[in-house]
Amino acid sequence: MLRVIDIVRTRGISRRTRPLVVLSACAGVTNTLIAIGELALKEKIAEALVSVDALEARHARIARDILEDEVEVERVQHALREIWEDIRVLIRGIHLLRELTPKTRDQIQSAGERASSLIFHSALRERLKESNISVNLYNAREFFVTTNEFGAARPIIPEIARQMRKIRSQLAKGAVGVTQGFIGRTMSGDTTTIGRGGSDFSAAIQGVAIDADEIQIWTDVAGIMTCDPRIAPAAWTVEQISFHEASELAFFGAKVLHPETIWPAVEKGIPVLVLSSREPEKSGTVIVESSDHELPITGIAVKRSIVLARIPSSNSIPDPSVQQTIWQAFTESGSAMPLAVSLSVDSALIALNDASALPVLRKACEGIAHLEIETDRALITLVGKGLRHQAGVAVRIFRALGRTNCEMVSFGGSETAFSIVVHNDVANRVVKKLHAEFFE
Numbered sequence: 001m002l003r004v005i006d007i008v009r010t011r012g013i014s015r016r017t018r019p020l021v022v023l024s025a026c027a028g029v030t031n032t033l034i035a036i037g038e039l040a041l042k043e044k045i046a047e048a049l050v051s052v053d054a055l056e057a058r059h060a061r062i063a064r065d066i067l068e069d070e071v072e073v074e075r076v077q078h079a080l081r082e083i084w085e086d087i088r089v090l091i092r093g094i095h096l097l098r099e100l101t102p103k104t105r106d107q108i109q110s111a112g113e114r115a116s117s118l119i120f121h122s123a124l125r126e127r128l129k130e131s132n133i134s135v136n137l138y139n140a141r142e143f144f145v146t147t148n149e150f151g152a153a154r155p156i157i158p159e160i161a162r163q164m165r166k167i168r169s170q171l172a173k174g175a176v177g178v179t180q181g182f183i184g185r186t187m188s189g190d191t192t193t194i195g196r197g198g199s200d201f202s203a204a205i206q207g208v209a210i211d212a213d214e215i216q217i218w219t220d221v222a223g224i225m226t227c228d229p230r231i232a233p234a235a236w237t238v239e240q241i242s243f244h245e246a247s248e249l250a251f252f253g254a255k256v257l258h259p260e261t262i263w264p265a266v267e268k269g270i271p272v273l274v275l276s277s278r279e280p281e282k283s284g285t286v287i288v289e290s291s292d293h294e295l296p297i298t299g300i301a302v303k304r305s306i307v308l309a310r311i312p313s314s315n316s317i318p319d320p321s322v323q324q325t326i327w328q329a330f331t332e333s334g335s336a337m338p339l340a341v342s343l344s345v346d347s348a349l350i351a352l353n354d355a356s357a358l359p360v361l362r363k364a365c366e367g368i369a370h371l372e373i374e375t376d377r378a379l380i381t382l383v384g385k386g387l388r389h390q391a392g393v394a395v396r397i398f399r400a401l402g403r404t405n406c407e408m409v410s411f412g413g414s415e416t417a418f419s420i421v422v423h424n425d426v427a428n429r430v431v432k433k434l435h436a437e438f439f440e
């Protein structure tokens, strides 16, 4: 929290701008709250209550540690106690009714953000007092209006924008705002949450609603990197990436934030910066609608332990309807679509995220084709907007592969992705080579 205060001071407040700080819960708290609800449901009310006590003690300690003014400590402690008291009432209710509805679960989960923002607001206010900057705490359960799909509620942007008008004008008048990510309310006032890890999404939506100049997402990695640094230690942070490239990297296994969560901001032309709260001096990555960097490749993603399904035809005369049967099986079963495909007249090679679609495929192939399964494969994807238009990229990819057996190639379906499949055992080596070829 102290680090965040520093960040707000140095990267949020300027002569002309005031930030709205959107907070998540303290580390691990949301998980604990979910577990508490489950314990209460499973007749383990005593354990659940012990867990609430521990959360209470932890937050009380944080408040005592970072707040200086004694009166303020008292005020915050009192407000915190009310949050935990609410939770105790809720879990007794769950216990008595033997029922934990998604609605109740959302009420319980909301405690993490409510508690963290309460403490943070007070701490930031103390530290900005000398500069004469006022700090307001805004309750997302008042202004962040969502649908009523509890646990996965969708923000209603026009309504949020309307509700946030007052906040916007207070920011414009020089106040700093603090509020919660992840939580909101339905039109009729019930507490909702928008899905795990949803604070980034909240921040993006709130930024759109108040027409922010910029949205900064402070996480624990310094932006979007060329590759997982645990695989290629020379990996570095890309300065700028297009929304489409970021989406492809996420889809093909890179641990970057879920890009779809920031789409409303990108679409509106608000730059989204991804920065590291552990290394705040690093410049991070900016995600924009279309990037203007010159790199042929922006990043390399790896998905390990994928499954290759090989479907050679069993007929001597090619029968193209095999293709149709396979695709029909995917659509009708609602299975996740393949990561990559390679087709020939009556056979196919399909790369799957996991084994879940195999029973469906097996059934579809009965009597018309063989199905050979290969596990322990890795899908390595190079993402970059220059892929399709720059000659010679493929040569460099295959040069990096050297004598390594490449079992599948997928390219051209997307403007920005080139995927290859290799055995899990050699994946790291190949990624390192590719990284060296394109980034070192």
Ligand code: ASP
Pocket (backbone or CB within 6 Å): 024, 025, 030, 031, 112, 181, 182, 195, 196, 197, 198, 199, 200
């Ligand atoms: N605290 C919420 C969660 O753990 C939201 C977030 O962290 O973004 O899912």
Ligand code: MG
Pocket (backbone or CB within 6 Å): 024, 025, 197
């Ligand atoms: Mg979190």
